[in-house]
Amino acid sequence: MSKKNKFIAMLGGGQLGLMFTIKAHQLGKKVLVLDPDKNCPAGKIADKFINTDYLDINALNEIKENCNVCTTEFENIPFRTLEILEKDIEVFPNSKSLKVSQDRILEKKFLRKLNLPTTEYHEINSERDLEKFNINGNWPYILKTSTFGYDGKGQKIVNNFSELKFSYEKLNSDKFVLEKKVNLKKEVSQVAACYKEKTIFLPISENIHINNILHKSIIPANIDNDSVKKIEYITKEIVNSLNYIGIICVEFFIDDNDNIMVNEIAPRTHNSGHYSMDGCDISQFEHQVRILTNMDPKRSSVLLPSVMINLLGDLWKNGPPDFSFTENDNIFLHLYNKDIPKPGRKMGHINILDASSEFANELADKFFKELNEK
Ligand code: ADP
Numbered sequence: 001m002s003k004k005n006k007f008i009a010m011l012g013g014g015q016l017g018l019m020f021t022i023k024a025h026q027l028g029k030k031v032l033v034l035d036p037d038k039n040c041p042a043g044k045i046a047d048k049f050i051n052t053d054y055l056d057i058n059a060l061n062e063i064k065e066n067c068n069v070c071t072t073e074f075e076n077i078p079f080r081t082l083e084i085l086e087k088d089i090e091v092f093p094n095s096k097s098l099k100v101s102q103d104r105i106l107e108k109k110f111l112r113k114l115n116l117p118t119t120e121y122h123e124i125n126s127e128r129d130l131e132k133f134n135i136n137g138n139w140p141y142i143l144k145t146s147t148f149g150y151d152g153k154g155q156k157i158v159n160n161f162s163e164l165k166f167s168y169e170k171l172n173s174d175k176f177v178l179e180k181k182v183n184l185k186k187e188v189s190q191v192a193a194c195y196k197e198k199t200i201f202l203p204i205s206e207n208i209h210i211n212n213i214l215h216k217s218i219i220p221a222n223i224d225n226d227s228v229k230k231i232e233y234i235t236k237e238i239v240n241s242l243n244y245i246g247i248i249c250v251e252f253f254i255d256d257n258d259n260i261m262v263n264e265i266a267p268r269t270h271n272s273g274h275y276s277m278d279g280c281d282i283s284q285f286e287h288q289v290r291i292l293t294n295m296d297p298k299r300s301s302v303l304l305p306s307v308m309i310n311l312l313g314d315l316w317k318n319g320p321p322d323f324s325f326t327e328n329d330n331i332f333l334h335l336y337n338k339d340i341p342k343p344g345r346k347m348g349h350i351n352i353l354d355a356s357s358e359f360a361n362e363l364a365d366k367f368f369k370e371l372n373e374k
């Protein structure tokens with residue numbers, strides 16, 4: 001093997017980087033992880049761990065010397081980092097995709113240009129931009145910082161002009177998007193594995209959020225065939241327009257009139273795709289490894305209907321939870337090896353499989369309730 005083939009570079013060492021690295025190891029590949037956090041989960045098992053800033057030029061040169069290909073698990077990596085790496089090695093996803101998806105305004109403009117449906121939105125760049133809502137507000141809206149939002153952070157529901165002004169002052173940013181609050185019937189997401197040769201759609205998941213953080217994904221999503229086709233079409237348009245290679249997730253809203261809208265694009269593996277680790281023969285992480293190492297495209301076939309529940313740090317309030325119920329054929333526990341469980345921090349997830357998705361869902365609710373009562 002040439003020196004350059006030694007490692008796959010992974011920018012970011014959180015849980016998505018961790019599950020990628022575990023799968024890469026199973027497929028006999030080595031991974032170099034770059035992350036500024038010295039205790040990050042993937043850093044602990046990486047074949048090479050560089051603990052520094054994403055724009056550290058020495059680190060980027062080290063990646064160029066040791067790797068042919070680079071990927072990421074996190075959309076808030078500076079896209080400049082990807083631009084620097086792209087000059088010399090393959091980078092999937094490309095810097096353009098990262099640039100578009102890390103800024104809500106750019107993302108919405110990109111979608112509108114493709115004539116794809118988004119929520120009603122307004123760009124807010126100054127206090128003056130707020131004024132028109134003093135008279136003509138189609139309340140309620142959600143004010144979101146244009147950059148650096150995740151897991152519901154950096155956003156606030158506003159019901160009138162004074163709440164809007166208050167949240168504008170309080171949220172720390174100079175660029176916002178004001179989105180119409182949608183009457184949601186459902187939220188669903190489409191993970192796609194974009195190989196150089198072709199794009200594979202994983203089953204669409206139906207997503208339930210608590211406090212704007214993903215709580216549960218149910219697969220298959222309970223939507224009709226027409227909706228599936230629309231969602232696949234929209235995803236394909238995004239993938240083609242970005243020349244996308246890698247794993248992508250598109251989050252969708254379906255409103256109470258059955259309109260389908262794109263919520264946001266994640267240029268990486270996604271929490272709502274974690275079910276695929278046990279519910280499919282080929283998981284989103286296996287696809288990511290396969291794409292980066294030029295393996296043949298494979299389809300993901302569903303083994304059984306699945307329900308995934310997230311385990312947040314809140315469950316650790318009285319010490320480590322009792323997960324003995326997961327010692328069962330069709331229940332799979334995945335913990336992320338994080339040092340400190342904080343409220344809202346994603347510590348792990350559980351996949352529950354059953355021939356009946358209703359039963360899997362009932363079990364998930366029962367276990368979640370019990371975990372909370374401990
Ligand atoms: P994040 O980057 O934090 O995931 P999102 O924009 O996806 O940000 O918002 C998180 C969640 O908040 C969504 O999954 C949805 O449940 C809710 N939400 C966000 N925007 C809207 C909206 N315009 N209307 C209704 N609910 C929304």
Ligand code: MG
Nearest residue numbers: 151251263264
């Ligand atoms: Mg989201």
